[in-house]
Amino acid sequence: MIMAFLRGSSIYCIKKEEITVPKRVAFSSVCIATATISSFGALVQLVNWSKRLRSRESRRVPSPTPHIVFSLALADLFTCVGAIAMSILFLAFLPAKKRSDGHVRPEQHSYIWIGLPIESFTMFSYICSYLWTLFYSIDIYLQVHNLHSRFSSKVYHVMSWPVAAWLVACVQFAVYRSDTENCASGNIALLHYLVCYVPLLLVIVSLPFIYWKAYKKVSQNIKRTGYFTDVERKMQKSVRKKFCLIVFVFVFCWMPNFVDGFHDLAEYIISETSLENDIDHFVLWMIEASINPLQGILNCLVYGQHRQFASCCSHILSQGHSGSTSLPNNDRNRRFTVNSHSESVRIPVSEISPLLSDRRITPVAPTPPLNSPRNEPFAVRLLGEFAK
Numbered sequence: 001m002i003m004a005f006l007r008g009s010s011i012y013c014i015k016k017e018e019i020t021v022p023k024r025v026a027f028s029s030v031c032i033a034t035a036t037i038s039s040f041g042a043l044v045q046l047v048n049w050s051k052r053l054r055s056r057e058s059r060r061v062p063s064p065t066p067h068i069v070f071s072l073a074l075a076d077l078f079t080c081v082g083a084i085a086m087s088i089l090f091l092a093f094l095p096a097k098k099r100s101d102g103h104v105r106p107e108q109h110s111y112i113w114i115g116l117p118i119e120s121f122t123m124f125s126y127i128c129s130y131l132w133t134l135f136y137s138i139d140i141y142l143q144v145h146n147l148h149s150r151f152s153s154k155v156y157h158v159m160s161w162p163v164a165a166w167l168v169a170c171v172q173f174a175v176y177r178s179d180t181e182n183c184a185s186g187n188i189a190l191l192h193y194l195v196c197y198v199p200l201l202l203v204i205v206s207l208p209f210i211y212w213k214a215y216k217k218v219s220q221n222i223k224r225t226g227y228f229t230d231v232e233r234k235m236q237k238s239v240r241k242k243f244c245l246i247v248f249v250f251v252f253c254w255m256p257n258f259v260d261g262f263h264d265l266a267e268y269i270i271s272e273t274s275l276e277n278d279i280d281h282f283v284l285w286m287i288e289a290s291i292n293p294l295q296g297i298l299n300c301l302v303y304g305q306h307r308q309f310a311s312c313c314s315h316i317l318s319q320g321h322s323g324s325t326s327l328p329n330n331d332r333n334r335r336f337t338v339n340s341h342s343e344s345v346r347i348p349v350s351e352i353s354p355l356l357s358d359r360r361i362t363p364v365a366p367t368p369p370l371n372s373p374r375n376e377p378f379a380v381r382l383l384g385e386f387a388k
Contacts (some may be wrong), residue, residue, distance in 0.1 A: 021095065023282055028087035031289040035087070039080035040312075041297030041305075045073035048308050062143035064136075067153060069303055071160065072132035076296035079129055082122030083293050089115055116176070120168050123196060127164040129295065130199045133250055135160065136303075137210040144217045171195040197261050200254055207250060211243040245302050253295045260284045 049070040093111050135156045142148040171191045218239050222232045263281060300306070 024090055024095070027282075027285055027289050028090045030286060031087045031293060032084050034290055035080040035083040035293035038293045038296035038298075039077055039084075041300035042073045042077035042080060044308050044312055045300050045303070045305050046070065046077065048305055049073060061148065062140060064304060065139050065153065068132065068136050068139055068156060071157070072129065072136060072299065072303070073296070075125055075128040075132050075160075076299055078125035079122070080293055080296055082118065082125045085118045086122055089118055112176075116172065120172055123171075124164050124168045126196065127167060127199050128160055130203045131160045131164065132156075133246075134203045134206060134210075137207055137214075137246070141210050141214045141217075144214050144221070167195050167199075193261060193265065197258070200257065204251060204254065204258075207247045211247060215240055215243055242302075249295070249298045249302050253291050253298065256284060256287045256291060260288060 049066050052066045053070060093115075139148065139151075139156070142151055171194070174191055175189075219236055222228070222236055225232070260281070263284070300308075
């Protein structure tokens with residue numbers, strides 16, 4: 001979606017006619033709505049994972065590393081804020097116009113000093129979201145292969161926030177160092193595509209391979225116990241389902257951008273055709289505005305915070321219902337007692353089911369055969385909570 005802003009906004013367009021005002025309003029309105037909803041899911045993750053970061057309790061391995069999921073949720077929140085800011089900017093300023101000299105220039109010169117920081121922040125946020133999604137998969141892979149102790153967690157932070165900031169700073173300096181009045185065009189405009197699409201392509205290609213290798217290792221550890229019953233099959237199926245959901249959510253949110261990007265490269269940068277009557281391309285933009293910002297709320301559901309998210313939604317709905325409907329004192333006290341009791345129960349990090357799930361289900365390990373090899377029951381001990 002960030003490239004839709006870069007192509008359609010009044011300062012970051014690529015040598016073509018601006019889209020009409022009604023289309024700008026429709027695109028920005030959808031983007032603001034989806035980003036606002038998604039920011040709620042990111043906030044739920046931040047609140048829950050911040051509690052686990054402060055608790056500093058021991059956790060099982062393999063299981064989600066709190067600071068990685070917290071950083072991913074923070075990047076998702078940043079993307080929502082950036083998308084909303086650029087949508088407001090898209091609505092507040094007049095579109096750029098093509099001048100007699102062939103350049104596309106915004107109506108207000110001061111717009112660049114407002115749009116450039118917001119665009120840079122949004123690009124930075126999206127790149128960080130890509131990288132933290134990749135680092136989460138790498139961390140899970142290292143854990144199931146028992147290699148996580150050899151890899152410092154600080155490396156993830158060094159390779160995410162500073163790298164993303166460096167990429168954005170370099171591309172913005174290259175684009176606007178010589179001309180800050182006109183929109184980027186031609187080869188210069190390709191830099192925006194490279195900095196946005198290369199990290200995205202890297203993650204889309206890497207995620208299925210990394211999770212496939214991790215799943216193979218998990219299957220080996222399950223079978224190494226010497227028995228393979230329905231409990232182990234459910235473990236294996238649940239891990240496979242979780243890995244597939246993570247890959248599906250990421251590809252679902254970002255695959256429209258690749259279709260849009262290839263369309264841009266072929267039509268507007270190489271052929272330099274006009275965008276004015278391209279209805280199909282605007283449909284792609286609307287799909288991006290609807291899907292891209294949803295990554296925050298989808299990640300909240302996939303990365304093990306679905307129960308917390310449902311609890312927050314039910315709490316908000318119950319507050320609204322209690323405000324409009326008066327309850328008897330007994331019912332009100334009973335509801336308060338139940339809520340206070342549920343909130344007082346603290347689940348230690350060590351009891352959180354490993355990898356991705358956030359449910360505590362006590363595994364029941366079947367009795368192994370008498371002649372079975374006495375291997376360490378890795379799968380039952382660490383992955384048993386996946387069984388339903």
